[in-house]
Amino acid sequence: MSPKVISRDVAERLERLDLPFNQYGMDPFGISKRHLGLFFSFLEVFYKHYFRVQCFNIDNVPRHGRAMLVSNHSGGIPADGGMILASLFFDHEPPRLAHGMVEKFAQSWPFVSQWFSRVGQLPGLPEHAVRLLRNDRILMVFPEGARGTGKLYKDRYQLVRFGTGFMRIALQTRSPIIPIAFIGGEEALPTIYHAKTLAKIFGAPYWPVPPYLVPMPMPLPCEIHFGEPLVFEGTGNEADHIIEGYVEQVKDSITRQIKYGCALHGQRRAGLPYDVLGERP
């Protein structure tokens, strides 16, 4: 561990993570305690100071056991994923590690793939999702995938097509779904153009270009709204139209959270106090 880099808060919370680390500080999925310490110390700066993230109803995430976090995806680069990870680590009691499903193309990048695996962010394969949930872990999915982060500023906060694989996995593993709205990401990195040549060079699905050209999010405040858990009954082998119906319910729930969240976000940007919007959806 590098005590100079890792904050006391991170070190203390790391000790309380419910992960079976061995004597080398590794868990069976290849997660390294040392890497987690550095990773969360890095995220802490962005979570607490850069994006000044505020969480709402994080208690909807279970204290123990499996759950699937399903969120909108936005902001050119997946900073929302990092902030949701940080929220579960810094603001949830007890701290929990969420496992994201990383785009497969990132696995071929030196250092990037290594870091993703050491901090529990595995390639987006159904086998990983099922295994993590069966091990009572928290899975974080963005059913919009790269379509979500790649959307342009003019389409902000409009959910694009959801994949349905996550719902079959949730049913198969009997995992509750926590719908999440991440607000602020669209404004932090407003994509106005996709540089196709750069994307091709880096093997990425797109390359976001904001008005200020550098694809780095601006330090604007963000909020994360955790919805009530949704539990669906089934085996995961249902017909497509049934699964699509369930997915629509999740999408509706996220849309309602987004609407409410956007209104609150407007108040925060305007310097007004929160919670004057009546009942939460």
Added chain:
Amino acid sequence: MKVLITGISGAHARVVAERLVAEGNDVVGIDRRPWPHPREGIRVYQADVRKRPAADVFRKERPEVVIHMATITHFSASREERLRINLQGTRIVFEHCHNHGVKHAIFVGRHTIYGAAPDAPLYRTEDEPPLAVSTFPELADLVAADLHACTALWRWPKLTTSVLRLVYTLGPLHRGTLASFLARPRVPMILGFDPLYQFMHDEDAADALLAAVEHRLSGVFNVAGPPPVPLSVLCRGSHRTALPIPEPLFPHVIGRFGLPHLPPGAVSHIKHPIVVDASAFREATGFEHRHDAHAVMTAFRGGG
């Protein structure tokens, strides 16, 4: 019970043979290589499993159980030789098992047949396809041998067949693919990649084979010991120096500067993990490894 071990003169097979004898079994072995002074209870026939004298051993000894360990890796033979020994040898041994009334045949395979790839799942179950045919073409003979052994499950239902896919073995014997890779003081890595490596102690591997014999397993099973550790940890634990090399330079420096010679396909196995889910084997046999990763690395470097 009479057990025949092919490739008995190999370091791992000797351990298995001695353990079987210690448990009161009668052990015979076939190998091209000699085993000058085996302990009492072990008879070694110096022959090639693919040749006629080996058939005569089956005919004369009538073993009840056969453990097929006469396979080799890229570290010890040419491509043609590997194909002859691994694939043809496996085919002939299983035919002998069928023709000479063997009740239980065990094929000792390797987990590397699953292949390493960036988009492969971290934990491989037995129903995963063997990607090594494309990611590591030099392993094609072992993949073919493994799949051929699997055909015995439906071709000869009366012959109980166990196809075991063992993770790397490591320990005091200093033999095997991983031991060869770690044999020199400097171990090559690909810069920016640090894959998980899964290995088990030489003795745990022998325990697992004995468990397969005892439980007369039928089917395909992954066999593993402790949870995997990154290659960098394995290097440190084995007192080796990891040498991260940028991937474009790798083909030019490998085999030089005190680094081991590796076939081109091996790069994928140094970049990405091959980790297996061995829960089916554990459930079927109750097998538990006795040595954790630290103990295995300590034993390998000669510390205990």
